[in-house]
Amino acid sequence: MKTFTLSILFRIIGGERVPITSGNWQQLQLEVFVFGAIIAVVFLLIAWLISNSIAFEEGKDAKDARKRRVAFIILGVIAIILLFFINSFVVTENLKGAQEKRFVQVNVIGIIIDALVYFVGGFITSKIFKNTKWGTIFPTRK
Amino acid sequence: MDNLFIIGIGGTGMRCIDAFTHLCAIGMFDNQEIDILTLDTDTNNGNKSKTEQLIERYIKIKGGEKNSSPTNNTFFSAKINHYRYAPEYSDDEKTYRLISQQDKGEEMIQRQNKALSDLFFDENVQNFRLDHGYRAQTHIGSHLMYHAMLNAMNNFNNDDANEQENELAEFLNKVYRAGDEARVFIFGSVFGGTGASSIPVIPRALKDAIKLKDKTLEISQDTLFGSTLLTSYFTFNPPKNIQLKKDFVVADSNKFEMNSQAALMFYEDNTTVQQTYSRMYHIGWPISFINYDEGNKEKETTTGGAEQKNPAHIVELMCACAAYEFFNIKREKLEGHEILYKSIEFKDNTYNFHFQDFFGKDYKKFMDKLGAFYATNFLIHKDDGNIKILTDKLAKDYNISDYKDLTVEVAREINNYFKYFGFDLDKENGMVIQGWLHQIQKSALNPNFLFQPEAYINDYRTLRKYNFGQLFSNEKFHFSNPTWYRGDSPYSKFIQNFNEKTKPNEDQKVEHLPERLLAHIYNTISSLHGII
Numbered sequence: 001m002k003t004f005t006l007s008i009l010f011r012i013i014g015g016e017r018v019p020i021t022s023g024n025w026q027q028l029q030l031e032v033f034v035f036g037a038i039i040a041v042v043f044l045l046i047a048w049l050i051s052n053s054i055a056f057e058e059g060k061d062a063k064d065a066r067k068r069r070v071a072f073i074i075l076g077v078i079a080i081i082l083l084f085f086i087n088s089f090v091v092t093e094n095l096k097g098a099q100e101k102r103f104v105q106v107n108v109i110g111i112i113i114d115a116l117v118y119f120v121g122g123f124i125t126s127k128i129f130k131n132t133k134w135g136t137i138f139p140t141r142k
Numbered sequence: 143m144d145n146l147f148i149i150g151i152g153g154t155g156m157r158c159i160d161a162f163t164h165l166c167a168i169g170m171f172d173n174q175e176i177d178i179l180t181l182d183t184d185t186n187n188g189n190k191s192k193t194e195q196l197i198e199r200y201i202k203i204k205g206g207e208k209n210s211s212p213t214n215n216t217f218f219s220a221k222i223n224h225y226r227y228a229p230e231y232s233d234d235e236k237t238y239r240l241i242s243q244q245d246k247g248e249e250m251i252q253r254q255n256k257a258l259s260d261l262f263f264d265e266n267v268q269n270f271r272l273d274h275g276y277r278a279q280t281h282i283g284s285h286l287m288y289h290a291m292l293n294a295m296n297n298f299n300n301d302d303a304n305e306q307e308n309e310l311a312e313f314l315n316k317v318y319r320a321g322d323e324a325r326v327f328i329f330g331s332v333f334g335g336t337g338a339s340s341i342p343v344i345p346r347a348l349k350d351a352i353k354l355k356d357k358t359l360e361i362s363q364d365t366l367f368g369s370t371l372l373t374s375y376f377t378f379n380p381p382k383n384i385q386l387k388k389d390f391v392v393a394d395s396n397k398f399e400m401n402s403q404a405a406l407m408f409y410e411d412n413t414t415v416q417q418t419y420s421r422m423y424h425i426g427w428p429i430s431f432i433n434y435d436e437g438n439k440e441k442e443t444t445t446g447g448a449e450q451k452n453p454a455h456i457v458e459l460m461c462a463c464a465a466y467e468f469f470n471i472k473r474e475k476l477e478g479h480e481i482l483y484k485s486i487e488f489k490d491n492t493y494n495f496h497f498q499d500f501f502g503k504d505y506k507k508f509m510d511k512l513g514a515f516y517a518t519n520f521l522i523h524k525d526d527g528n529i530k531i532l533t534d535k536l537a538k539d540y541n542i543s544d545y546k547d548l549t550v551e552v553a554r555e556i557n558n559y560f561k562y563f564g565f566d567l568d569k570e571n572g573m574v575i576q577g578w579l580h581q582i583q584k585s586a587l588n589p590n591f592l593f594q595p596e597a598y599i600n601d602y603r604t605l606r607k608y609n610f611g612q613l614f615s616n617e618k619f620h621f622s623n624p625t626w627y628r629g630d631s632p633y634s635k636f637i638q639n640f641n642e643k644t645k646p647n648e649d650q651k652v653e654h655l656p657e658r659l660l661a662h663i664y665n666t667i668s669s670l671h672g673i674i
Contacts (some may be wrong), residue, residue, distance in 0.1 A: 133638070139538065
């Protein structure tokens with residue numbers, strides 16, 4: 001069985017110049033998409049940790065749920081920006097001419113995957129764990 | 143399961159009922175239906191109205207007398223039915239002389255009646271107003287209470303009964319219907335007026351009153367009677383001559399100890415009492431009597447009325463615990479007549495109370511329930527003293543909408559119950575208003591009374607910030623240990639654990655929304671404490 005690794009992307013991020021041919025272009029594309037999803041999952045974990053560190057607050061004006069929501073959104077935006085910067089300034093550096101232009105589309109799809117995994121994943125897990133601090137990010141208001 | 147009846151008589155009896163109601167509220171009487179009769183001669187007595195208000199609040203929280211039923215392993219688990227009775231002394235019938243109608247009939251009969259009355263009662267005793275009770279004159283009190291109860295039953299039979307006489311008749315009927323499964327426990331002091339007068343005659347009065355309804359009716363021979371023998375534990379300003387001239391007879395707390403001694407001698411010897419009562423619990427307080435008039439030496443002796451609202455005392459809790467024992471002990475063990483007492487460890491000039499001292503082998507249940515109930519008092523204060531804020535927040539932010547329909551009225555009753563139980567925080571004046579438990583702790587003269595001393599602190603800011611996750615001195619039962627870098631506040635821990643796992647289960651038999659909410663709160667705190 002062939003194992004999937006992010007070898008091209010990691011070598012580029014590591015500063016190595018990797019020649020991109022029509023043979024490994026598909027591989028790079030896939031790696032960028034998977035990397036977007038990984039960033040989303042990592043940031044989801046960070047958001048979950050931060051969410052758990054925010055205590056339930058007392059009183060009528062408790063803001064803990066809002067704090068968790070804000071932290072979740074900010075981290076989601078950071079995840080997108082981070083991916084965008086890595087793709088735009090690190091990966092694109094490695095590309096030339098037509099490849100560079102074609103990579104814009106890959107970048108956008110990667111970001112969409114990142115955003116989808118982060119926000120949809122956040123929403124679904126929030127509903128699954130609705131009676132936890134994480135659940136307060138998307139409250140069900142009946 | 144036996145049918146349980148409580149009769150609280152006089153000011154002390156009322157305060158014992160307070161303690162008993164709190165035991166019901168914390169959940170010590172699971173699955174029980176209890177009929178409570180509040181009996182006092184002083185209709186406007188502050189203690190009486192306070193107690194009746196407390197019971198009514200309890201009933202409202204349960205969902206009303208008609209709609210509620212007993213629940214299991216939760217707060218407010220017992221179903222309480224409340225009956226009130228007070229002999230009518232506020233109209234024309236104000237004194238013994240008037241009630242006994244000595245001045246009616248032919249002159250000869252009047253003279254004979256007066257001579258007979260004079261034989262038993264002093265002139266002053268015959269002439270004092272009865273609307274503030276029997277004022278420690280037990281010889282006339284017993285006579286009058288017996289008469290009043292039978293008179294009430296006569297009025298009921300003649301369709302001439304007032305509301306309270308109807309309630310007494312209903313209570314009597316319940317005792318009768320309970321047959322050989324009735325257990326009646328009577329609260330009252332042996333040193334004061336109304337309670338001390340009534341304890342010896344109440345069982346007899348109940349039996350004779352039911353016969354007035356129908357000669358063939360009889361309260362079962364197997365009805366078990368129990369009572370407290372509560373000796374003196376408080377003082378107040380002695381009456382001055384001016385007051386004595388005005389009121390004829392005023393209770394003097396300096397004589398309470400002597401009264402107690404005489405009463406105990408009577409109870410030990412009297413065969414009627416021995417045949418009637420299966421168990422009598424001798425309860426007393428030998429050190430530092432609480433002075434109800436402390437800091438007010440010039441104040442006139444309070445004979446009764448709305449002004450008489452005394453703080454709670456630990457002996458009243460002991461009386462309520464005696465009722466618990468009486469209701470839970472097997473029938474076989476209640477044969478014959480027994481007077482019981484127990485001692486508490488006395489060290490360094492103070493009593494060291496432990497949970498075991500109150501409930502023996504059931505102490506863990508008491509510890510769990512009392513701890514959870516008191517923690518709920520703190521919890522409510524964290525939300526500005528309003529449980530509705532918590533339920534709204536649960537629905538709005540925390541995905542728990544089961545309790546969003548809690549009405550403002552019921553929320554108010556719950557809030558007030560808990561504030562009256564533990565403490566209230568007066569935000570405007572930055573003050574702690576001590577509730578029942580705080581008063582009990584104060585009377586026990588031990589800062590470490592059952593919980594950590596900080597849990598009773600009389601300072602607004604400190605109590606507001608108090609970590610109620612550390613109520614018990616044993617760290618094993620702490621559920622919140624926050625440090626600057628990790629850990630949640632007790633409030634946060636509570637919300638975290640207020641989830642599906644701690645939702646009320648079928649065994650708890652909770653139906654109404656407030657009951658479900660309180661059961662959910664109990665389950666959550668109980669699981670956090672981890673006592674049982």
